[in-house]
Structures are given as C-alpha cells and as structure tokens.
Amino acid sequence: MASVVIAVTTGGMAAAQAPATLEVTSPTLTAGQPVPRQHTADGENISPAIRWRGAPPSTRSFALVCDDPDVPMPGGFVHWVVYNIPGTASGLPENLPIDPEASMPPAIAGTVQGLSGFKRPIYRGPAPPPGKPHHYHFTVYALDVTGLPPGLTRAQLVEAMQGHIVGQGELVALYERKPPPPPGN
Amino acid sequence: MSHTPLSRRDLLKLAGTAGAAAAAAPASVVPAEAQRRPSRPAREPLRALTAHEADLLDRIAELLVPSDELGPGATEAMAVRYIDRALSGALADQRDAYRIGLEALERYARQTRGAPFLQLTETRQVSLLIDIESGTATGANVGFIGSSAQFFALMRGHVMQGTFGDPHYGGNAGFVGWELLGYPGVRTVVTPAEQKLLSPPTAVRRSAYDNPMFNKAIVDQKPAGSDRDAD
Numbered sequence: 474m475a476s477v478v479i480a481v482t483t484g485g486m487a488a489a490q491a492p493a494t495l496e497v498t499s500p501t502l503t504a505g506q507p508v509p510r511q512h513t514a515d516g517e518n519i520s521p522a523i524r525w526r527g528a529p530p531s532t533r534s535f536a537l538v539c540d541d542p543d544v545p546m547p548g549g550f551v552h553w554v555v556y557n558i559p560g561t562a563s564g565l566p567e568n569l570p571i572d573p574e575a576s577m578p579p580a581i582a583g584t585v586q587g588l589s590g591f592k593r594p595i596y597r598g599p600a601p602p603p604g605k606p607h608h609y610h611f612t613v614y615a616l617d618v619t620g621l622p623p624g625l626t627r628a629q630l631v632e633a634m635q636g637h638i639v640g641q642g643e644l645v646a647l648y649e650r651k652p653p654p655p656p657g658n
Numbered sequence: 659m660s661h662t663p664l665s666r667r668d669l670l671k672l673a674g675t676a677g678a679a680a681a682a683a684p685a686s687v688v689p690a691e692a693q694r695r696p697s698r699p700a701r702e703p704l705r706a707l708t709a710h711e712a713d714l715l716d717r718i719a720e721l722l723v724p725s726d727e728l729g730p731g732a733t734e735a736m737a738v739r740y741i742d743r744a745l746s747g748a749l750a751d752q753r754d755a756y757r758i759g760l761e762a763l764e765r766y767a768r769q770t771r772g773a774p775f776l777q778l779t780e781t782r783q784v785s786l787l788i789d790i791e792s793g794t795a796t797g798a799n800v801g802f803i804g805s806s807a808q809f810f811a812l813m814r815g816h817v818m819q820g821t822f823g824d825p826h827y828g829g830n831a832g833f834v835g836w837e838l839l840g841y842p843g844v845r846t847v848v849t850p851a852e853q854k855l856l857s858p859p860t861a862v863r864r865s866a867y868d869n870p871m872f873n874k875a876i877v878d879q880k881p882a883g884s885d886r887d888a889d
Contacts, residue, residue, distance in 0.1 A: 514794035516770050518785055571785055591792050600794035650797045 493529045495642030497613050500524075501567070508609060508648040513598040515650070520553065520596035524564035525613045528640045533560045534619035536634065538627055541599070543607040551627045552609065553596045554587030557619060571595045587625040594624070599648035606649040615640030698733055699831065705746035706753055711760050712738055717776060719817045721783060730834040737820030740829030744816065752812065759809035762801035763790060769800055826865040833863045844869065 500522050501509050510516035523537060536556035542549035555565065562581050569577070569586065573594045577584045586594040601607040618637045625633065704712055719732035732738075745753045766789075767775040771782050778786065789795040791814075793807035802809060820829030822839060830836065836843055843862035846869060851857045866872045 510770075514770075514789050515798050517782070518770070518789060518794075571781065571788070591788075593788070595788075597788070597792065597794065600789075600792075600797055602797065651799070653799045 490639075492638050493527060493615065493640035495525045495527045495613050495615060495640045497611060497642040497644040498524045499611070499644060502611070502644055502646045504644055504646065506646060507606075508599050508646045513648055514600035516598075518596075518598050519568040520565070520598075521611075522565060522567040523611055523613065523644070525642060526563060527642065528560070528615040531617045531639050532615040534558055534616050534621075535560065535562060536614045536616060536621075536630060537565065537611065538614075538630070539596075539609060539611045540627065541601065541607050541609055543601070543605070548627070551590040552598060553589055553611075554594075554625065554627050554630055555584060556587060556616075556621050556625065556630055557583050557585045559583060560615075560619065569596060585621070585623050585625075587623075587627070587630055589627075601648060601650055603650045603652040606647040609646050609648060610643050611646070612641065612643040614638050699736055702739060704742050706750070707738075707742045707745065707756070711756065712742065714760050714763065714775060715741060715756075715813070715817075717783070718787065718813060719820070721780075721787065722814060722817050723821050729838050730832075731838075732817055732821045734831065735821040735829055735834045736831040737817045737829050739831070740820030740823065740827050741816045743828040744819075749816075755803070755809065755812060758801065758803055759806075759812070762795075762803075762806070762809070765800040766790070766795050766798055766802075766806075769798060824865050824867065826867045836861075836863070844872070846871070 501512065502521050502523075508521075511519055512521045525535070528535070534556070535558040537553065537558070538551065538555075539553035540549045540551045544550035555569070558565065558581055562584075565581060565584075566578055569584075573586060576582070586596070588594055589597060591597045599607065599609055614634060616634060616637045617639050618633075621630070621633050698716065701712065707715070715738045716733065719737045723732035723735070723737070725731040725733060741756075745756060763786075764775055767773065767778060767786055770789075771778050771786060775783060775786065786795075787810070790802075790806040791810040793805040795806040796802050796804075819827070822835035822841075823829055824844075825831065825833065833843070835841075842859035843864065844866040845859065845862050848859075849857075852859050
C-alpha cells in the first residue's frame with residue numbers, strides 16, 4: 474500500500490511543478506510577423522518547420538498544436554495537431570506528409586498527426602476571413618509520456634496530456650487576408 | 659467552412675505514396691503514381707464541356723474514385739461523360755457553375771502552386787483539392803462563387819452519380835460502379851432461393867431503362883429546363 478501512495482505522489486509531481494519553458498523557433502516563421510504564404514491556403518499550404526529547445530531530462534515525447542483563438546468559436550480553430558514526437562527530437566521538418574499512412578522522416582519516426590478542425594490528420598494553414606489579422610499559436614509541449622493513441626483531436630490530446638506536461642513554449646505568428654476586390658475590378 | 663467527407667477511396671487515402679514522397683523529394687519530381695494511372699477510354703465528342711474542362715474533370719474524378727486494387731474507378735466508368743451529357747441536358751442550368759468553378763480552380767492552382775492543375779504533382783493536386791473542398795480556397799479571391807466547398811460538393815456529387823448511377827445517363831460504363839459496390843443491379847425476378855438468402859443474388863448487368871416496364875423515352879424527350887422527375 475505504501476508503494477502505491479508513493480507512486481501516486483510521484484506521478485502527480487509533474488502536474489504540481491511548473492513546466493519548463495521551451496524556446497520555440499522556426500526557419501520561416503517569426504513571432505509577431507505574417508505567416509509566409511507557403512504555409513497558408515493562399516500558397517502551397519505546407520506545414521512549417523518548427524524547432525525547440527529547453528526540454529527537461531524527463532521528456533519522453535513532444536506534442537504540438539497550432540490554433541487560431543481569433544476564430545469566434547469555443548477554443549478557437551485548430552489547424553494542426555502533432556504528437557508522439559520522439560523525446561530526442563529538436564523539431565519538425567517542413568512539409569509533413571498529407572497522407573496519414575505515410576512514414577515520417579527518421580528523426581521523428583513514430584510521430585502522429587491528430588485531427589484538426591478540418592477533421593483531417595494533416596496541417597492546413599491560415600485561411601482567415603478578411604477583416605483583421607488572426608494570431609496563430611504554435612504551441613509545443615514536452616511530455617513525460619509517449620505512445621498516445623492515434624486519431625486524437627486537440628481536446629482529446631489536452632486530456633491525455635493532463636499531468637504529463639513537463640515543458641511548454643509557443644511561437645505566435647499572424648496572418649490576414651485581403652477582402653475581395655469590388656465587383657467589376 | 660464546409661467539411662464534406664470525401665469518397666470511399668478519398669483524397670487522403672489516394673495521397674498515400676505521394677504524401678511520403680513529398681517530405682523527401684523535390685517538389686518538381688513527378689511521383690511514380692503517374693505510371694499507375696488507368697488507360698483512359700476514348701473520349702466521345704463533347705456536348706457541353708470544353709476539352710480542357712473535361713481534362714480537368716477527368717483528373718479530379720480519377721483522384722476521387724481511383725482505379726486501384728479494388729477495381730476500376732471513375733475513369734473507366736466514364737463519369738465525365740455522364741457530367742458532360744447531364745450539362746447538355748437535364749443539368750444545363752449548372753453549366754455556368756462548372757465554367758466558373760473550373761476557371762477558379764485553375765486560377766487557384768497557378769496562384770498558389772505556380773502551375774496549371776494538370777501539371778502539378780499528385781500530392782499538390784490532392785492538397786489543392788483539399789483546400790477547395792474545405793472552403794479555404796474561397797478567400798484567395800480567385801473567382802469561386804460562394805464557397806469553393808460548394809463547387810467541390812457539386813463536382814463530387816456528379817462524379818459519384820457518373821460512377822455509380824444507371825448507365826442510361828452515360829456513366830457507370832461497363833457497370834464498373836455496380837461491380838465496385840457489389841450491387842446486383844435492377845432485378846425484376848427474384849428466385850425463392852434468393853428470397854431466403856440461400857444464394858447470392860444474380861447480377862443483372864443492364865440499365866433499368868432497357869427493361870420495357872421502366873421506359874425512359876418520354877422523360878428524355880422533355881426540353882432542357884423543364885421539370886425533372888425525381889430519379
């Protein structure tokens with residue numbers, strides 16, 4: 474019985490401690506600057522490369538969520554969900570496959586893409602309605618677990634990560650679409 | 659935004675080998691899937707579509723219902739022949755939707771992927787169609803009327819009709835769609851053994867309208883724009 478109590482207490486440690494701060498960067502994204510077109514629906518719509526550092530030694534895997542809280546729906550709109558990224562990885566390469574059955578590059582073998590707001594397990598970039606810039610949060614989580622089941626939505630991933638986040642950081646970029654030209658132009 | 663599910667062998671599944679290649683291969687490399695494409699049946703003279711529009715629709719139909727290990731797909735079913743005939747007759751009021759939608763699709767391909775749709779790799783074609791299907795292409799201001807998702811749904815619906823509908827309307831050539839579904843066809847006689855599910859149904863491979871009791875001739879003679887029957 475004593476061992477059970479100790480195990481539970483230890484298991485709760487990660488949740489009780491403040492997560493380490495991850496530094497999240499990208500070769501193509503700059504914090505506070507527009508998302509380049511190749512990562513949007515006005516371009517090729519390929520996923521950006523993301524890099525991070527500062528994960529604690531207890532990290533066993535990473536997860537990443539990209540969402541847009543400016544969309545007027547609860548929790549904003551989810552553009553990308555990635556998890557089971559190996560704890561040895563320091564980032565994601567650009568242009569992850571749009572086929573869920575395709576193999577990931579060796580450095581991130583085992584990585585899974587979850588379901589975005591588009592109900593597809595792939596990256597789909599910014600495509601906001603015209604009017605104002607939207608904010609795109611690329612949030613990286615360092616986790617002390619791995620092997621999460623495939624097919625998770627953001628909400629399911631957040632639930633699965635409860636008590637297991639040992640590091641966290643984000644990069645926020647912007648994107649704005651122009652209104653359509655007036656008729657006749 | 660609309661999130662219309664795709665077909666049985668949907669775009670993502672189709673992207674299979676191409677998706678893997680995308681991460682590693684230069685974008686200009688045309689994947690090997692081009693070699694797997696089905697041999698196209700000879701095209702009949704077009705009634706409504708232009709040759710380029712038919713080429714675009716042929717490729718889109720092929721991506722939606724590909725020929726694969728499960729059997730022939732929309733190409734062999736001549737789904738685009740169905741669309742062409744329908745747009746010259748019962749669905750003539752949708753002819754402009756195709757003209758405008760396909761022009762917008764081509765503009766979107768050039769603007770976002772730097773080349774006409776038919777010159778893109780399969781991965782890029784699939785990625786582009788996903789953007790059109792999801793409605794996110796709408797805001798690119800390339801000329802879609804309403805949402806790009808509406809145009810995608812229109813094409814998808816007609817490709818399905820042309821692949822799986824009654825061959826009377828010009829699609830489902832060789833009954834490949836019915837074979838794919840395992841649909842036995844329109845049967846006017848069911849044997850006692852079939853009624854008791856003691857034997858699989860005998861496939862009837864003929865149009866319903868080849869049967870005298872389902873004569874379609876009167877409906878076919880109605881002018882375009884007149885009320886359509888419910889089938």
